[in-house]
Amino acid sequence: MDICNLLDLGYTGHKYTWFNKRRNSPIFERLDRFWATPSWIQLYQEAVVQNLPRLSCAHLPTIPELKEAVFSIGALKSPGEDGFHALFFQKFWETIHLDCFNLISSIFHSKTIPTALNKTIICLIPKVQNPTKITSYRPISLVNCCYKFVSNILARMPFTKFCLHYFNFSLDTIDLIMSCVTSVSSSILINGHLSRSFTPSRGLRQGDPLSPYLFIICMEYFSRMIHKECDRKSWSPFRFRVGKTNISHLLFADDVLLFGQTDKKTLKALASTLSSFYTLSGQKMNDQKSSILFSPTPQSMIDEFEQELNITATSDLGKYLGFPLSSKKPSKRNLQGLVDKLGAKLATWKSKSLTKAGRQILIQSSLQAIPRYFMQSIWIPKYLNSNLDSICSNFLWGSSTHQKKITWVSWDKVCKPKEDGGLGFTKHHQLNSISLAKMCWSVYNNKGWAANLLKEIYIDKKTQSNSIFQGILHLESSLALPLSAIHSCSKNQMEEKITFPLSDQLFDLIQSVFFSANKDSHFSSWTLKSKFDSKKAKLAIQSLDNLHAPPFNWELIWKSNTFPKIKTFLWLLAWERIPHRENLSKKIQNFSPKCQFCPGEDETCSHVFIHCTRASEFWNSVTCPSLFSGDDSWLEWLSYNLKLDTITSYSIPWNVMFCFVLWHLWLRRNAWLFSKTNIPLSTAISQCIWAASEFYFSTKDLRMDLHLDMLFEIEKRESNAVALKTICPL
Numbered sequence: 001m002d003i004c005n006l007l008d009l010g011y012t013g014h015k016y017t018w019f020n021k022r023r024n025s026p027i028f029e030r031l032d033r034f035w036a037t038p039s040w041i042q043l044y045q046e047a048v049v050q051n052l053p054r055l056s057c058a059h060l061p062t063i064p065e066l067k068e069a070v071f072s073i074g075a076l077k078s079p080g081e082d083g084f085h086a087l088f089f090q091k092f093w094e095t096i097h098l099d100c101f102n103l104i105s106s107i108f109h110s111k112t113i114p115t116a117l118n119k120t121i122i123c124l125i126p127k128v129q130n131p132t133k134i135t136s137y138r139p140i141s142l143v144n145c146c147y148k149f150v151s152n153i154l155a156r157m158p159f160t161k162f163c164l165h166y167f168n169f170s171l172d173t174i175d176l177i178m179s180c181v182t183s184v185s186s187s188i189l190i191n192g193h194l195s196r197s198f199t200p201s202r203g204l205r206q207g208d209p210l211s212p213y214l215f216i217i218c219m220e221y222f223s224r225m226i227h228k229e230c231d232r233k234s235w236s237p238f239r240f241r242v243g244k245t246n247i248s249h250l251l252f253a254d255d256v257l258l259f260g261q262t263d264k265k266t267l268k269a270l271a272s273t274l275s276s277f278y279t280l281s282g283q284k285m286n287d288q289k290s291s292i293l294f295s296p297t298p299q300s301m302i303d304e305f306e307q308e309l310n311i312t313a314t315s316d317l318g319k320y321l322g323f324p325l326s327s328k329k330p331s332k333r334n335l336q337g338l339v340d341k342l343g344a345k346l347a348t349w350k351s352k353s354l355t356k357a358g359r360q361i362l363i364q365s366s367l368q369a370i371p372r373y374f375m376q377s378i379w380i381p382k383y384l385n386s387n388l389d390s391i392c393s394n395f396l397w398g399s400s401t402h403q404k405k406i407t408w409v410s411w412d413k414v415c416k417p418k419e420d421g422g423l424g425f426t427k428h429h430q431l432n433s434i435s436l437a438k439m440c441w442s443v444y445n446n447k448g449w450a451a452n453l454l455k456e457i458y459i460d461k462k463t464q465s466n467s468i469f470q471g472i473l474h475l476e477s478s479l480a481l482p483l484s485a486i487h488s489c490s491k492n493q494m495e496e497k498i499t500f501p502l503s504d505q506l507f508d509l510i511q512s513v514f515f516s517a518n519k520d521s522h523f524s525s526w527t528l529k530s531k532f533d534s535k536k537a538k539l540a541i542q543s544l545d546n547l548h549a550p551p552f553n554w555e556l557i558w559k560s561n562t563f564p565k566i567k568t569f570l571w572l573l574a575w576e577r578i579p580h581r582e583n584l585s586k587k588i589q590n591f592s593p594k595c596q597f598c599p600g601e602d603e604t605c606s607h608v609f610i611h612c613t614r615a616s617e618f619w620n621s622v623t624c625p626s627l628f629s630g631d632d633s634w635l636e637w638l639s640y641n642l643k644l645d646t647i648t649s650y651s652i653p654w655n656v657m658f659c660f661v662l663w664h665l666w667l668r669r670n671a672w673l674f675s676k677t678n679i680p681l682s683t684a685i686s687q688c689i690w691a692a693s694e695f696y697f698s699t700k701d702l703r704m705d706l707h708l709d710m711l712f713e714i715e716k717r718e719s720n721a722v723a724l725k726t727i728c729p730l
Helices: 039-045 063-073 087-092 093-110 145-156 161-164 173-182 209-231 264-281 299-309 332-347 355-365 380-395 428-444 451-457 467-479 493-499 504-512 534-542 566-576 581-587 605-611 615-623 634-643 656-673 681-699 704-717
Strands: 119-126 135-145 185-190 249-252 255-258
Touching: 039 581, 063 093, 063 145, 087 093, 087 145, 087 634, 119 428, 135 145, 135 681, 145 173, 161 249, 209 249, 209 264, 209 332, 255 534, 264 299, 332 380, 355 566, 380 428, 428 451, 428 534, 566 634, 566 656, 605 634, 615 656, 615 681, 634 656, 656 681
Parallel strands: 119 185
Antiparallel strands: 119 135, 249 255
């Protein structure tokens, strides 16, 4: 090729063009190449070689593809009629993977799915409180795991994305997909009992991994019908006063927004398109949930639209996913809805029955997730962010409207990253900044049609009265400029950017400062693999808060091998914020800080867990490493023992045993103080060793029956030990 002066044109798309068709030891290669002379390349500069994906489903899935499909399913997602969670298949994959592979391969080979695998349980989830109509329930289909494997593989195959754009399905693919859709047998779950099975005549199952892809294909056809009418000039799309972008429709999930000019020609095209789609798909618009919003329009034309489409006009489209559909700035009443929504969520939870670790999960997964959609486009006022922070903080510490609990660690410290002494939460004003930064990043980097539209309407034209534009201004002022933006400027340029005069001495001092370019960036550079990097944004925004934690290696706590609730307890110990008597005396007037077991001694963390007589007898009864020491400072003592992985006589590493000893010391102390229950020392130690052993060996994924002898030895050593629990070999 070099002699002929030919160059490889390269490729776009899939990396490989050949496969050896071996399931257990697959080999992929790029055999097909295109070569051209430099003069040809110069003549046809826009020529591109594209490796297209396979369109046929004759390709049988490989074991790695099947494994990827199995492990992509949530381990504890609600099971189907077979009763198996995905966790079962994931846990015992090495044992059953060949059986699973043979079953899935037979399905792809026959192009049909067995009826038994396609049985569905329909679970009715209420959409509103106290539902009275069947339409007030959301039907969720619970399908069998093996069916999920098939649909996941179909959704993951290379041809799928191509088909979404071009509808170029092969006959084999159509046969298999239609078998998944048409062989459905459903039963409704009512008060824990299944109804008689029935066969649905139409529709897709909500809960089937394949359904979103099929729904997108159907709506893509509807979208093309609209584009066709617009190309014919029958449908006049909506046009903004500023910019050149036209909008005819927006689709999101099963919601549709249609836009057009208020003229008879557009009305006729709109009605005709909807009617054709109804006839083809069997779907129909819900008139009760649909409405029309008009710009200033003659009443006669409004009446004509209402009569033709059988939809009522409105002056307010309401909310979508909690966000008001309006160009106006959200009112205080709209914003108060966020607080009310969090309050309603908390009303269904019982914080007393949750550990602090459990509350952490709910705060991160639910409470802080609710306002995020709202925060993506507006700047939330400070008072509202403070209210949202207070709700989360109160829930963490167990406070309610009826009872106020002590906040042992401030919310500012709780919201630090875990490696800096916090719990990894994010303050709501920081969440707002991160959400707006994502929108600004998309606009500045021209990512997508929506970003270009925002830039065209709100940024380039500087529509300052708009809440979106105001949100961007707030973000830029709060994050300020990166140092690199002013470091290399002249004195006059620097004064313009920082908006105050500089002395020559101060300017020279700024110029002499060394800074790392890696740590200095504008939000437009928060990018990872061409996408917005939320982690980088969060770290940059949180770094603006200069709060310092005690000098301690916090990863020792979060990486310790123990229960999450004990990790949270260790975190409080490191902050010295557990409710012992000295800490309580600082919060409660006339409260004695003295230890109830050691007269004259203040009850501090080191006293409770090291020097107290009850602590000393506990440590002396537990077989500790010879290097065990309590003479260091409190944090040094914690750090030393959390690092020490010496194997104890119970076959458990000391740093694991240490966590459980601290926990059971605290439980024994509280049992006496609050319920006057004196747990015998031997019983407390036996409970501690049992809990540590049970946790350690179960999390090490070992067979518990291999350790029965060791557990029986614990029983023999401790005469007053608790009864040994029955263990079933795994």
